[in-house]
Amino acid sequence: MEKKTLRSDILLILTSAIWGFAFVAQLVGMDHIGPYLYNAIRFALGSLSLMPLILFFGKNRREAYKSSGLNRKGVLIAGIAAGTVLFLGASLQQVGLQYTTAGKAGFITGLYVILVPILGIALSHRTGLPTWIGAFFAAAGLYLISVKGGFQIGRGDLLILACSLFFAIHVLTIDHFSRKIDPLVLSAIQFAVCSFYSFAVAVFREPIILEDILQATIPILYGGLGSVGIAYTLQVVAQKDAPPAHSAIIMSLESVFAVIGGIIFLAEGMSLRGYIGCGLMLLGMLASQWDVIFRNSIKKEKKMQISPQK
Template sequence: MTIKKYIQSDLLLLLCGTIWGFAFVAQRLGMDHVGPFTFNGIRFFLGAMVLVPFICRRRELRQKQQIQNKGLMVYGALAGLAIFAGASLQQVGLVYTTAGKAGFITGLYVVIVPIMGLLWGQRTNLGTWGGALIAAVGMYLLSVNEDFRISFGDLLELIGAFMWASHIHLIGWASPKTDSLRLAFIQFMFCSGASLLTAMAIETIRMDDIVAAALPIFYGGALSVGVAYTLQVVGQKNAHPAHAAILLSLEAVFAAVGGWLILGEVMSVRGLVGCALMLSGMLLSQLYGLVVKKGPKPGVS
């Protein structure tokens, strides 16, 4: 592996984290015009469409396709249900909290994943528990007020982080059995359909509003869902695991930066300290196993 390839992979992952971070801003801006389920329905449809050319270009033996397609719809539906839950909680939560806070709270999934893995016998290490403790303290400083209450939006984002962690476990279980791009396409389409059905039931959908929200929807769908997913897959092929963990965790930082630059969001000193602790906890949980050369690899579900 040449240094040039390492640098290229790191740049791709950095771009991926940047796109995902600023997507929180797009999600906030989009809801100035459309409801959260309308936004997600169109967003994930666009993301699925971005994958179509990649799926069409991939040529496989017919026998292999038949084997992979046996459980594809079931796996895709399960993964799509998890994405629908996580994305819905995230999008509705953004109505009540800031993009920066949502980014950091959502990022807690990297700590939650190995802890959830204990339920089915996966091993973890001291870094996971230390990271979880540090992140919990950070979460308290960021979201819990003097009356020991957490805001409604932050609570939704926290529950959503558990849904994103569940999705990672589902993908870890299903992806070795299926084609990854087809699985991604089906899960995105399933999420889009569920979101649009919910939107038709509880929201008012108007074409003028969709046109007004076109730019945030395009960013959140075509770029955040479609392009960034592809960048992650390509970038992680040659990236050092430690580099990948750090660069993708920067998603939360870019969400806060985007909220500050574009939306004018400002955090208190207490909130900033909380964010710093949460990011430290995320990184510790991901990197500890690499440093001590034992325990599960970061992100393995």
């Protein structure tokens, strides 16, 4: 179990890194195309990128369906549910970025760290003290990293706040279905659903010009193949062996990687306040794993006491 937990943590950290750098791609992409069209194309790419793997592992996938007790209709319903929540969260974030700063957006989005355990209580999820302590330090770190100056709630901030709520619901939705459905299939369906909704809105609200799409090729490719195809799939795989509140805290590290991406690609500097925020984020991650660390240390100590002296 400890090896699975470590693997999940590594995958979640990698997920947060990809998502953090995606903030740069999302902002650059909207220099050329609208938010709904950007999401429509990138989520379509993410879904298509998984098709070769789904076909390759087809036989094992049919056996997985039998063991889970779900038929194709059940799998499709699960994918539509996850994709609908994902569409609402991703759309609110992408549109909200047009009306607020990236720093505020990063902090407010990260509030799902707090919302996941709160919503989890309603679903009878156990949330221990270490998780709450970790969530507190993570939220404090997000604030120091992302918020500069006064904090005022404007139109964009409210949209991002709503986005964080749906991302929290998405984490819990993935936690519910990832133990029953193959992660590749679940990911491909939810991406396709999100892309369909986004394109439907884009047709009525945004201009669709091929030249503009081509100018946004690099941000779209990163957002589609990296942020969607790889990162969201890693999230689904990792959450098979990680509690949702714990997963949310680790994934909130995307704010740290967003700062790093800004430094590398946008020549943005980071103050001492930012470095302190990164430290609090790391402290929050470690605090959330205190139970696992403590149990492992006790087990090792017992093994040393039981093993014969040589």
